[in-house]
Amino acid sequence: MVASVLAVKFRTQRHVLERERxxxxxxIGGALWMLVLLPWTFWGASALTGESSEFRQDVLVGVVLLLTLGWVSVPILITGLDDTLDPGRFASFGVSARRIMAGLTVAALLTIPVAFFVVFFLILTSVWRDGGAGAVTVAIAGALLTVLSLVFVARVAAMWSTRVLASRLARGAAIAMIAVGLALVAPLAWVLFSDGLDAVLENYLVVFLDQAAVTPLGAGMSAPNAAAAGDWWGVAWRLGEQVLWVLVLWGAWRANVTHALVHPKFRGAGTRRREDTIIASAQRSRIRGVLPPMSVAATAVRSRLLRYWFSDPRYxxxxxxxxVFPVVFIALVMPVTGLDxxxxxxxxVLLAASIGWGRHNDVAYDSSALWLDVVSGRIGTDVLRGRMSAIVAWALPATLVACAAIVMWSGLWHIAPALVGACVGVLGLTLGVAAVSSVLFPYRAPAPGENPLGAEVGSVGAGLVAQLVSSTATVVLLPLVIVPLVLALAVDPRWAWLACAAGFAMGPIAYIAGVRVAGRAYDSRAGRLLAAVT
Amino acid sequence: MSQESAGAPLLPGANPEVAVPAIALRKLTKRFGATLAVDAIDLDIPAGSFYGVVGPNGAGKTTSLSMATGLMTPDSGTAYIHGVNLWTAPDEAKRMLGVLPDGLHSFDRLTGAELISYAGLLRGMDRGTVLERRDDLLAALDLDSAGRTLVTDYSAGMTKKISLACALVHAPRVLVLDEPFEAVDPVSAGAIRRILTAFVQSGGTVVMSSHVMALVERLCDRVAVIGGGQILAEGTLDEVRGGRELEDRFVDLIGDVADKRDLTWLRQS
Structure with missing residues (x-):
């Protein structure tokens, strides 16, 4: 069975690479990048060798904690989880989890990143050379167990978040996940801001790393220190703890696979809605005054997209x-680096840019359902106007709330117009670019009902052109609205009003121009869009 | 390819004495890599006909219908809807078309009723008309009890029916339906048959692809057999079947399964 599962994985990957060379x-680029990192690892290991054993342990535990964070968050937030071996795909074959788990496990371990991290951790074991052969042997065992933990923790995190997001409780689950994330970051941010980085490093970090060293997260890295000190009971206890952690993670993964094998997708609980919100939106489209009037078709599209934004797990x-980026910046980067x-x-500004740039593949989220828009005539501009205004409907209030919170917290009220202007400008510019990019360079996104965190083989590069083009356009255009804000903050507050004017002028102009260009492109590419997004 | 006129680009060489076909395909071609999926197809589908398109799996039926409805850009050639070039005057041509594709997703976070409303509003219809037709269609397709349920919770047959309702809501002149009866229960299939037959009797045109020969024989007055991306036979039902069952004629044209292995291991005793 292991051979069969591996054959499926590698054959699928080969076919994908043959199809899109x-x-x-x-x-190759990823592999080269990892190879470039190896000499640095050697350098780091040799620099560490001369330090005290406690310091070595603290550094290694810290590295593992950061890597664990990366292995958990990168698949969830950025790349998606390779769904070639999505257990749901095995459901119709009637195989048990017991039979395919060995194959899935080996397949999860036979990847380039895993190979890199095995080499990375094995290089780091040289840090314990002075502890003798025993310490190095323990370090190797700890390193291999740590890599297993990283691989399994990524699987468990991604599968559980997928399962939660795919459930009927997706909206509540999403809010809960944000709340848990904030709850984890908030105390740290609080301590960093109140005591400063130096005090935190001096007082808390070492204590924290010492505590982490005895948890399953750091036990593999702290075991060689115990071996070097001749504490063999400590070694046994730490390695045993690490083995137990690997088994628990593997068990959780297996439980999830078992669940996926007998819970087919696309089945819901029969949610009923009393009101036809689409037809109601046609009524609302006649209300003039507050917002520029939109056509009935554009209003229908907006209404549909609003439903998706607040109920579809992918959205x-x-x-x-x-x-993520704004919270990490304000709660961690700022206090750690001691920024003003x-x-x-x-x-x-980061929030507005993340929202706008993040929509560079917006159209692809319709997947093949966009046939209904395509057969309905030349309505590209209406479709894009509806899509983008649905984003603005939640993005603009979210950004303005963030602006208000920051101004209140910082007390820099006189710069507030600049901040609001810059944010409106950034949101408009990035959404304008995203609208054009999502029509000209769409790439496959998870289809409706599919794993929202799923990604096809090699997906990191799937949207490379789109990401490159939209990033370049964004970087070129954003200074237009950000520079006046920077001048207001750094040179003279009087720039604030210019920043405000620049943002309020350029944001809407870029947004409207982007929607129009994208709408025309949508019409001229209508016959190719379906193939491009599926 | 197309002869452009002052208004909408019209079918070149159309004889004013002869009725303009509901759909005219001219040298329609599509290639996927090394595979020639549709090979310069020429086809006229008369207005007011109930037209069947049959062919084996992978013959190019769906690709041809996709190119005839604006869902897929042809490599070369074009399609005319009542004489209007679909690819140069899509606004006018698509207004006349109602489309039911096969195997594509729906906007499944909407309820059935909302999906019909959405299709109607996209076509620029006014709210009152959409509301009235939405309720009519839900009742006619036996979906009124499911109208408030999300499409994601529908069975395959219900999804097919709601997509058909979306194709009908703007009362098009030509309906292009890819496997409209697939997964649909017999009672609903009867209702759909009656709707489509009445539509044709009132002057509309239905183009339907199907693998069920009996259904094509029962409903269609004309038929085209597609194989290997080409039209192998085309004409009235009687012309194509030549006094035999359509299925026998189909097998003649396409060829039977070449390698008839006897699956003895499958026998239970």
Missing amino acids: WRILIV LANMMGVF VRWSFAAP
Whole structure:
């Protein structure tokens, strides 16, 4: 069975690479990048060798904690989890979890990142050379167990978040996940801001790392220190703990696979809605005054997209993702690097940019359902106007709330117009670019009902062109609205009003122009869009 | 390819004495890599006909219908809807078309009723008309009790029916339906048959692809057999079947399964 599962994995990957050869470049590029990192690892290991054993342990435990965070968050937030071996695909074959788990486990371990991290940790075992052969042997065992933990923890995190997001409780689950994330970050941010980085490093970090060293997360890295000190009971206890952690993670993964094998997708609980909100939106489209009037078709599209934003797990996952960078920046980067309070103004700007840039593949989220839009005539501009205004409907209030919070927290009220202007400008510019990019360079996104965190083989490079083009356009255009904000913060507050004017002028102009260009492109590419997104 | 006129680009060489076909395909071609999926197809589908398109799996039926409805850009050639070039005057041509594709997703976070409303509003219809037709269609297709349920919770047959309702809501002149009866229960299939037959009797045109020969024989007055991306036979039902069952004629044209292995291991005793 192991051979069969592996054959499926490698054959699928080979077929994908044969079909789209340019992806080989991505694989080679990734491999080269990892190879470049290896000499640095050697350098780091040799630099560490001369330090005290306690310091070595603290550094290694810290590295593992950061890597664990990366292995958990990168598949969820950025790349998606390779769904070639999605257990749901085995459901119709009637195989048990017991039979395929061995294959899935080996397949999960036979990847380039795993190979890299095995080499990475084995290089780091040289840190314990002075502890003798025993310490190095323990370090190797600890390193291999740590890699297993990383691989399994990523699987468990991604599968459980997928399962929660795919459930009927997706909206509540998304909010709960944001709340848990904030709850984890908030105390740290509080301590960093109140005591400063130096005090935290001096007082808390070492204590924290010492505590982490006895948890399953750091036990594999702290075992060689115990071996070097001749504490063999300590070694046995730590390695045993690490083995137990690997088994628990593997068990959780297996439980999830078992669940996936007998719970087919696409089945719901028969949610009923009393009101036809689409037809109601046609009524609302006649209300003039507050907003520029939209056509009935555009209003229908907006109404549909609003439903998706607040109920489809794929959109909810995206919505959650946009808050990560601003929160990490304000709660961790700022206090750790000791940035001036004015830097906090970057957070709402980052939020607006994350929202806008993140929609560069927006159209693809319709998947093949976009046939209904395509057969309905030349309505590209209406479709894009509806899509983008649905994003604005939640993005603009979210950004403005972030602006208000930052201004209140920083007390820099006189710069507030600049911040609001810059945010409106950034949101408009990035959404304009995203609208055009999502029509000209769409790439496959998870289809409706599919794993919202799923990704096809080699997906990191799948949207490379789209990401490159939209990033370049964004980087070129954003200074137009950000520079005046920076001048207001750094040079003279009088720039604030210019920043405000620049943002309020350029944001809407870029947004409207983007929607129009994208709408025309949508009409002229209508016959190719379906093939491009499926 | 197409002869452009001052208004909408019209079917070149159309004889004013002869009725303009509901759908005219001219040298329609599509290639996927090394595979020639549709090979320069020419086909006229008369207005007011109930037209069947049959062919084995992978013959190019869905690709041809996709190119005839604006869902897929042809490599070369074009399609005319009542004489209007679909690819140069899509606004006018698509207004006349109602489309039911096969195997594509629906906007499944909407309820059935909302999906019909959405299709109607996209076509620029006014709210009152959409509301009235939405309720009519839900009742006619036996979906009124499911109208408030999300499409994601529908069975395959219900999804097919709601997509058909979306194709009908703007009362098009030509209906292009890819496997409209697949997964639909017999009672609903009867209702759909009656709707489509009445539509044709009132002057509309239905183009339907199907693998069920009996259904094509029962409903269609004309038929085209597609194989290997080409039209192998085309004409009235009687012309194509030549006094035999359509299925026998189909097997003649396409060829039977070449390698008839006897699956002895499958026998239970």
